[in-house]
Amino acid sequence: xxxxxxxxxxxxxxxxxxxxxxxxxxxxxxxxxxxxxxxxxxxxxxxxxxxxxxxxxxxxxxxxxxxxxxxxxxxxxxxxxxxxxxxxxxxxxxxxxxxxxxxxxxxxxxxxxxxxxxxxxxxxxxxxxxxxxxxxxxxxxxxxxxxxxxxxxxxxxxxxxxxxxxxxxxxxxxxxxxxxxxxxxxxxxxxxxxxxxxxxxxxxxxxxxxxxxxxxxxxxxxxxxxxxxxxxxxxxxxxxxxxxxxxxxxxxxxxxxxxxxxxxxxxxxxxxxxxxxxxxxxxxxxxxxxxxxxxxxxxxxxxxxxxxxxxxxxxxxxxxxxxxxxxxxxx
Amino acid sequence: xxxxxxxxxxxxxxxxxxxxxxxxxxxxxxxxxxxxxxxxxxxxxxxxxxxxxxxxxxxxxxxxxxxxxxxxxxxxxxxxxxxxxxxxxxxxxxxxxxxxxxxxxxxxxxxxxxxxxxxxxxxxxxxxxxxxxxxxxxxxxxxxxxxxxxxxxxxxxxxxxxxxxxxxxxxxxxxxxxxxxxxxxxxxxxxxxxxxxxxxxxxxxxxxxxxxxxxxxxxxxxxxxxxxxxxxxxxxxxxxxxxxxxxxxxxxxxxxxxxxxxxxxxxxxxxxxxxxxxxxxxxxxxxxxxxxxxxxxxxxxxxxxxxxxxxxxxxxxxxxxxxxxxxxxxx
Numbered sequence: 001x002x003x004x005x006x007x008x009x010x011x012x013x014x015x016x017x018x019x020x021x022x023x024x025x026x027x028x029x030x031x032x033x034x035x036x037x038x039x040x041x042x043x044x045x046x047x048x049x050x051x052x053x054x055x056x057x058x059x060x061x062x063x064x065x066x067x068x069x070x071x072x073x074x075x076x077x078x079x080x081x082x083x084x085x086x087x088x089x090x091x092x093x094x095x096x097x098x099x100x101x102x103x104x105x106x107x108x109x110x111x112x113x114x115x116x117x118x119x120x121x122x123x124x125x126x127x128x129x130x131x132x133x134x135x136x137x138x139x140x141x142x143x144x145x146x147x148x149x150x151x152x153x154x155x156x157x158x159x160x161x162x163x164x165x166x167x168x169x170x171x172x173x174x175x176x177x178x179x180x181x182x183x184x185x186x187x188x189x190x191x192x193x194x195x196x197x198x199x200x201x202x203x204x205x206x207x208x209x210x211x212x213x214x215x216x217x218x219x220x221x222x223x224x225x226x227x228x229x230x231x232x233x234x235x236x237x238x239x240x241x242x243x244x245x246x247x248x249x250x251x252x253x254x255x256x257x258x259x260x261x262x263x264x265x266x267x268x269x270x271x272x273x274x275x276x277x278x279x280x281x282x283x284x285x286x287x288x289x290x291x292x293x294x295x296x297x298x299x300x301x302x303x304x305x306x307x308x309x310x311x312x313x314x315x316x317x318x319x320x321x322x323x324x325x326x327x328x329x330x331x
Numbered sequence: 332x333x334x335x336x337x338x339x340x341x342x343x344x345x346x347x348x349x350x351x352x353x354x355x356x357x358x359x360x361x362x363x364x365x366x367x368x369x370x371x372x373x374x375x376x377x378x379x380x381x382x383x384x385x386x387x388x389x390x391x392x393x394x395x396x397x398x399x400x401x402x403x404x405x406x407x408x409x410x411x412x413x414x415x416x417x418x419x420x421x422x423x424x425x426x427x428x429x430x431x432x433x434x435x436x437x438x439x440x441x442x443x444x445x446x447x448x449x450x451x452x453x454x455x456x457x458x459x460x461x462x463x464x465x466x467x468x469x470x471x472x473x474x475x476x477x478x479x480x481x482x483x484x485x486x487x488x489x490x491x492x493x494x495x496x497x498x499x500x501x502x503x504x505x506x507x508x509x510x511x512x513x514x515x516x517x518x519x520x521x522x523x524x525x526x527x528x529x530x531x532x533x534x535x536x537x538x539x540x541x542x543x544x545x546x547x548x549x550x551x552x553x554x555x556x557x558x559x560x561x562x563x564x565x566x567x568x569x570x571x572x573x574x575x576x577x578x579x580x581x582x583x584x585x586x587x588x589x590x591x592x593x594x595x596x597x598x599x600x601x602x603x604x605x606x607x608x609x610x611x612x613x614x615x616x617x618x619x620x621x622x623x624x625x626x627x628x629x630x631x632x633x634x635x636x637x638x639x640x641x642x643x644x645x646x647x648x649x650x651x652x653x654x655x656x657x658x659x660x661x662x
Contacts (some may be wrong), residue, residue, distance in 0.1 A: 092431065167498040171523035175516040182509035192502035200585040211545035217538060255532040
């Protein structure tokens, strides 16, 4: 328990013979990139590495070196001596197929993360909330592990760091973030080619879906709240294979808007509500009023029932919070 | 004439007493940010600095420190001893009100640029096509000039570099780009706040216009060409004050698309055609067939006449070029 230094984590990882590495459910660029980078590093040290993920790898990341070796779903049976969890704030984030490994007799658990809310649920925890991405921590592990950052490893680390910082735009980006990227590029990383793979290969359906969703844009609270709808009909027509994460930002990005909301109809008759705020409103508190949670600037909750009723309740609550935050001042 | 070292340019600038600084017509982030950064640096050295721009500063950049002091249009009459041109590949890029300064008796001209096609039209030229942005060159001038990069100067340099590299995604981005940004952040730059100003304050009309334009999306050549239309009616309703530069990228960004095209109706009965390509097609050559020009991956031309006729001719030519480039291979 407690927080271990990078050197201590590296020493522990060097002891592993047959480690299994796992990121979180619905994996993003940092989860996948960090898992692959650390997996390739541990293989350099001669270990028999297994990488697993509860959920499939989104199409965007399927070009990453080694990605075909991440096993999806049920964990292959083997005599693992270490479990390394990456980018998981709580054990539940591993997913139902992977989480049981935590309590497997004889397995030692190393937890590497950067979420401020992460508990020390493992035997060895390295939690650094100042890291922009887990990819930064894995980058820093290369030296104490004594491994070389190859172009393949650098590609995975770049994807981890670039996606978790919104291409270095978010406030988690530090001078150290840029220095690490400079080193990756000096090692031969073709960052532009990686960015083309991530950002310039959108499925046609994603652009058609964006058009549909933008058609639902509505504002309230004098332009302080903007929201969008993603209906079952739209997803049935365009969206099942499409990454819809960025849609909400088209609402948040509008000048004068403080809170952007996306209402998404799920197949099971639920409504998934996403919240993003700019600076004044704590959307984690807002989401928690509906049984959800998240960060002050990005949060979410789920709603049983009809879209219209979810909108009525959520918009009502958001308008009250916005009115308090701005105390009657106009946008 | 010829290309001068940074030290030589700095020595020349130190001689100035009353310099006038100018970027290019329809100024972008690099033109404005570099002008302001160098202007603030020369003021630190006690010079009487005048900054000018042929065209107005887009709303996105009006938060920049010192921006209100850039004089728009006719150059104020004064006894300038130096003209510094920034980000201008040819004298015409200065605009009709600014260009006459070039031939003014007694004025010495310093040309700082990073375009590969830039000619040495000035008395002192520093043209570095390896620089991702003119902002990088101005950053590097701080040391030989002997000036401090204040937070205000750093903000201008960040905007110059971040916008010209597409937030460090484009292939002009180097390790040196990231190292310079790291230094700016160590000097106290709040990069996230700057990014919020640039990317998260879109006019509502821009999002509504995006919706309209995405509704025109069409593809041909088996999905290798995607094009969008921006009509007079749309601009009349939403777009006059809106930056439309990024619209074409929604066409280019589609998976399998090699050439993205935007047809924009201009008020004077002309059609402005923008081309973007990914890797195989030289759109500068394509645009030049219609009297236009540009770079291999980004070019444009103008067309007299109706939208339908412009589309017919341009798409016909593009389909031929794409067929040649891919030689019958399917996307």
